[in-house]
Amino acid sequence: MAELTYLQAISDGLRTEMRRDKRVFLIGEDVGVYGGAFKVSLGFQEEFGPWRVIDAPLAEAAIVGGCTGAAIMGLRPVAEMQFADFISCAWDQLVTVAAKQRWRAGTPVPMVVRLPSGGGFSGGPFHSQNPESSFAHIPGLKCVCPATPEDAKGLLISAIEDPNPVLYFEHKHLYRRIKGEVPEERYTTPIGKARIHRQGDDVSVITWGAMVYTADEAAQQLDSDGVSVEIVDLRTVMPWDKAAVLESVRKTSKVLVLHEDTRSGGFGGEIAATIAEEAFEDLDAPVKRLAAPDTPVPFSPVLEKAYIPQVEDVAAGLRELAEY
Amino acid sequence: MATETAVDVVMPQMGVSVSEGTITRWLKQEGEQVESDEPLLEISTDKVDTEVPSPASGTLTQILVQEGETVDVGTKLGQIGGAAAETPAPAAEPEPQAPAAEEPEPAAPTPTAAPEPSAAPPPASGPAPSGNGKAFVSPVVARIAGEHGIDPSQVPGTGTGGRVTKKDILAFVESSGAQQQQPPQAEPEAPTPPAPAPPAQAQPEAPPTPPKPKPAAPAPVAAGETLPGETVEPMTAMRRGIAEHMRRSLDTAAHVTSAIEVDFSRIVAVREQLKKDYQAAYGINPTYLAFVAKASVETLRDYPYVNAEMRGDSIVTHNFVNLGIAVELAEGKGLIVPVLRNAEGLNLLGLARGIAEIAAKARNKQLVPDDVQGGTFTITNPGGYGTFHGTPVISQPQSAILGTYALVKRPWVVEDELGQDVIAIRPLMNITLTYDHRLVDGALAGRFLRDLRGRLEGWEGDGE
Numbered sequence: 170m171a172e173l174t175y176l177q178a179i180s181d182g183l184r185t186e187m188r189r190d191k192r193v194f195l196i197g198e199d200v201g202v203y204g205g206a207f208k209v210s211l212g213f214q215e216e217f218g219p220w221r222v223i224d225a226p227l228a229e230a231a232i233v234g235g236c237t238g239a240a241i242m243g244l245r246p247v248a249e250m251q252f253a254d255f256i257s258c259a260w261d262q263l264v265t266v267a268a269k270q271r272w273r274a275g276t277p278v279p280m281v282v283r284l285p286s287g288g289g290f291s292g293g294p295f296h297s298q299n300p301e302s303s304f305a306h307i308p309g310l311k312c313v314c315p316a317t318p319e320d321a322k323g324l325l326i327s328a329i330e331d332p333n334p335v336l337y338f339e340h341k342h343l344y345r346r347i348k349g350e351v352p353e354e355r356y357t358t359p360i361g362k363a364r365i366h367r368q369g370d371d372v373s374v375i376t377w378g379a380m381v382y383t384a385d386e387a388a389q390q391l392d393s394d395g396v397s398v399e400i401v402d403l404r405t406v407m408p409w410d411k412a413a414v415l416e417s418v419r420k421t422s423k424v425l426v427l428h429e430d431t432r433s434g435g436f437g438g439e440i441a442a443t444i445a446e447e448a449f450e451d452l453d454a455p456v457k458r459l460a461a462p463d464t465p466v467p468f469s470p471v472l473e474k475a476y477i478p479q480v481e482d483v484a485a486g487l488r489e490l491a492e493y
Numbered sequence: 494m495a496t497e498t499a500v501d502v503v504m505p506q507m508g509v510s511v512s513e514g515t516i517t518r519w520l521k522q523e524g525e526q527v528e529s530d531e532p533l534l535e536i537s538t539d540k541v542d543t544e545v546p547s548p549a550s551g552t553l554t555q556i557l558v559q560e561g562e563t564v565d566v567g568t569k570l571g572q573i574g575g576a577a578a579e580t581p582a583p584a585a586e587p588e589p590q591a592p593a594a595e596e597p598e599p600a601a602p603t604p605t606a607a608p609e610p611s612a613a614p615p616p617a618s619g620p621a622p623s624g625n626g627k628a629f630v631s632p633v634v635a636r637i638a639g640e641h642g643i644d645p646s647q648v649p650g651t652g653t654g655g656r657v658t659k660k661d662i663l664a665f666v667e668s669s670g671a672q673q674q675q676p677p678q679a680e681p682e683a684p685t686p687p688a689p690a691p692p693a694q695a696q697p698e699a700p701p702t703p704p705k706p707k708p709a710a711p712a713p714v715a716a717g718e719t720l721p722g723e724t725v726e727p728m729t730a731m732r733r734g735i736a737e738h739m740r741r742s743l744d745t746a747a748h749v750t751s752a753i754e755v756d757f758s759r760i761v762a763v764r765e766q767l768k769k770d771y772q773a774a775y776g777i778n779p780t781y782l783a784f785v786a787k788a789s790v791e792t793l794r795d796y797p798y799v800n801a802e803m804r805g806d807s808i809v810t811h812n813f814v815n816l817g818i819a820v821e822l823a824e825g826k827g828l829i830v831p832v833l834r835n836a837e838g839l840n841l842l843g844l845a846r847g848i849a850e851i852a853a854k855a856r857n858k859q860l861v862p863d864d865v866q867g868g869t870f871t872i873t874n875p876g877g878y879g880t881f882h883g884t885p886v887i888s889q890p891q892s893a894i895l896g897t898y899a900l901v902k903r904p905w906v907v908e909d910e911l912g913q914d915v916i917a918i919r920p921l922m923n924i925t926l927t928y929d930h931r932l933v934d935g936a937l938a939g940r941f942l943r944d945l946r947g948r949l950e951g952w953e954g955d956g957e
Contacts (some may be wrong), residue, residue: 422633422659450636453659493653 173351176344178318179283180209182325184245185355187217190245193329196232197249197283206251207285207344233259233282237334238266240280245329253286253338254298264288267334267475269399277332281325284346287341287379294465297473299378304336305407305439312407313360316381317341320404323358325382330362340379349384363410365417369399372490373417375440376427377403380478382428383385387483392421396491408435409486414440417449423490429477432460459486499575500549500613502533504558504568505862505933514538515563515730521553534570537730539831541860549573565731633659641666654656698888710951717907730825742889746929748886750896753942757900757920760784760951771842782818782874783845785897787923789950790836790844793870796941798933799926800870802890808932813837817868817888818848829855830888831869881923892932 173181179254187193194217195210198467199226202210214222224430226234229250240374250256256263263282288297302314309334315321321339328335365390366381373386381402388398401417403409424444426437441456467473504514518535521527533547547553551574558570630645633657634657638645648665650657658830678817719725728736738814742748760781767779816836820829831851833839854860871888876898882924885894926943928938 423630450632453631453633493656493657 170350170352171316172348174345175205175315175318175321175339175347176209176351178283178321178349179325179339180211182322182483184213184216184324185211186245186329187213187324188223189355190329191221191241192245193247194221194223194239194244195249196236196246198227198251200224200231200249204403205249206342209232209249209283210340214350223236228487229255229258230262234262234266235284237262237270237278238279238336239277240267241270241276242324245279245281247283247329249283249285249350251285253300254295254431256282256284256300256336261312261381262306262335262383263304264455268307271309279332281331281337281339282334283325283339285341286338287342288341288466288473289379291468291470291473292341292466293468299338299405299428301336302430302434302436302439305436309333310407311335311360311405312338313405314340314377314379315358315404316340316343316347316366316402317364317441318347318351320353320358320364320431320460323356323423324360324404326355327357327360328374330357335360341409342379343382343431350351358404360405361408362404363411363413364402364404365413366400367398369397369421371421372423372425372487373399373401373414374425374427374483375401375403375414375417375437375489377406377427380427380429381479383478385473385481386480387487390480390484391487391491394488394491398487404489408441409436416445418444420447420452422451423493424452424454425457425459425483425486425490427459427478427483428487429461430462432458433463434462454490455491459483459484499554500551500573501546501569502548502571502573504564504566504570505545506537506566512563513563516558516560517542518560518941519556519571520544521547521558523553523956525553526550527553534696538734540921541862541865542626542730542858543861547573551901559610560766561782563764567766575615580867584934603809605874610628621763626653629656631656631659636668637662661697667808675888719796729827733831735827738889739886745889746887747931748884748887749930749935750927750933751942752882752923752925753946755907755946755949757922757949760949761900761920763952767841775842776848777842777846777849779841779845779921780848781899781900782872783841783848784949784952785895786816786818786836786844786872787839787841788945788952789870789872789895790839791948792941794837795944798937798939799893799928801892801932803892803929803932804890813869815869817871819871819873819885820852822856830871831855831860831864834867859942872897875902876922876940883925885925885927887927887929891929893938895927896927898923898925 183195187195195213197205199220200210201214201222203224206215210222213216225235232248232250233256236248239246250259258386262357267280269276270276281447284300286299286301288299301314304310305312311331311337313324313328315322315324315337325337328337332399349492367385371387372391374388376384381400384398384400388400391398399417399421401414403414424441426440426444428437430436432438437458437459437460441458459482461478462475464476467476498601507824514536515538516534517537520532520534527533527550528549529548529550530546532544533553536543536545545845548952553570553571553573554575554706556570574697597897606920634645637643637659640649642801643662645657645662648657648662650661652658652661657729680949685940764781764784764951771777774884784802798808800809800814801810803809813834814836816833817830818833820831821827824831829853831852833844836844839879851860854864868888870891871894873885873894874897875885876896879899881898881901883896883898885896887894900920900922902918903921904915904916905921907917907919909915924942926938
């Protein structure tokens, strides 16, 4: 096992699949000669050639539309949006064509769209969003949001293998900050299975992506107060691991649903509603949500810090639940 | 809004044997306007699912019984007009206006003309619990309290405002506190065996226990417990109603069944002829059931006790026949017995048409309560699947139910024109009469069946 950064783990997963399966190709803005805006595909064009690592024009609709066609014809395209925010240009191709194709015509669309997402580095409103709930709402699309290097590799391979369009949200703030042991061989991480990031008895946090680490730091603070926090890392938002969430809720009876996306219509609402419906008699406190406010992501570092849930916010929320 | 005259919405009487109903849906919410006779809510009883029209025009000020709840007939479900539910009940204040009364003796605060407090009076005294005080019981605490028969107010609370937390009640259960409480309330849910029997579950292996008079019956599975391979589904209101009625009928009447074989040769021939005419002229199929119904209604005229009921110490007979027809709903969803009123006034065509209409209404869930009430005699036709005999259960409070079975060709001994016995092939139907032997004697039932057979074999009605 090697210790890799989150970003290296994504590269590793992509390289593994491109070496193994000639149908897999990468397309996106600057993914070739430049190696990608974040250098995920650095050296890929040299290894796989310009026909499998394709520099695309600034045309997200064309990238996703082309990938959809290629997938229908039997290839396994991986598209990179330079920033997840830009996927709105490709909404129609993704939502109207790719997501519906399987139901409409029975043809699988084995396509992955990589989406560098999330804030925390003053990227402002166009380079910091977490749009997973918009796509989780579209039947036919899968959404995965790995938090660890090991899951980043395993989920990318699962996403490429999957016969459906999969949106792969890779959190930019984790790229070089997070390191972890990653098996060198090929492996998959199942889509739809959560991971218990931290075992605890008193309060559960349901979260994913970069918030796993925010929750972890908050949990450490509460540990010293004698409150034991369990962290469920969903890993995939659609499909999501309801059973794992409900099991944790039944154990602790107090839940904080945490995400970096905005609050109203964020995926946390779906989780909270499901808990209220299916685990009502196990609740010892109202289900609490912690999320970004309903505004665009601000540029100002001070405002951005106020916007994205911070360790202190999560710790305060957890304390409130613990004391309830 | 508070000035309108209040009109109560009550659970309607949906049939003589129906004592309760379940609210399936409120079509209006509190505060909404409703017109008189506009559908206000939907209810489900053991016989019919139906809408309840609003008894008045006005504002639906109060909903007292929520969706999913089952209440007795006559229970107040809500209120149209009058004071709105949210009007603060004056009693919540520490009665500031009570001394205002001029009565000299303040000791007896007779609330003679006091404004009617709303249906659920607020807690008699003490400040209203605000926020998460001790009075609030979270869902999980309520569940644990229920499972262990604990009164949550007896548990020391450590949560916000003294609230009892899950940890508090679990600690209370673990400590001896729980045992002091009265025996767990949850137990009685398990079907309790008849009084003398020992408690069901206690003795799988307990050798030291002195031998019981009888070996314990296999422990019944407690309600809510599921064994591997079992599937549990909630009972519908209709199924509960059927279950209750079937049991009550068997507990009430002395069921006896007599059967007779009827040669349908003549009916078959008549029907062949009529079928074309009726179809062409009226679009109606003269079914065998219609023939049996016609002959039964005529025969009942001579046997009033078969078309009667026992009401207290009296026997009530009828000069009319409200004919119940058992109709199976799709896919075993239940059985309903719509009633064809004044069947004695219908000819074969009228009976065939009436039966087809009420059966269709039953299957399309269009029956109204009156359609299932007031039956005096019932016919059930379980022969559609080929069965040749059965012992149906009487629809209470009637005294009998007629069963018709499969029409089959059988070798049959008949006399030829020379008076010789010969074996002929004849279409035969078994017909049963299940009667309440408290009222109908066996010989009477026999004569009824004999006459019925006579009418069917020597059909002289329509089509002749």
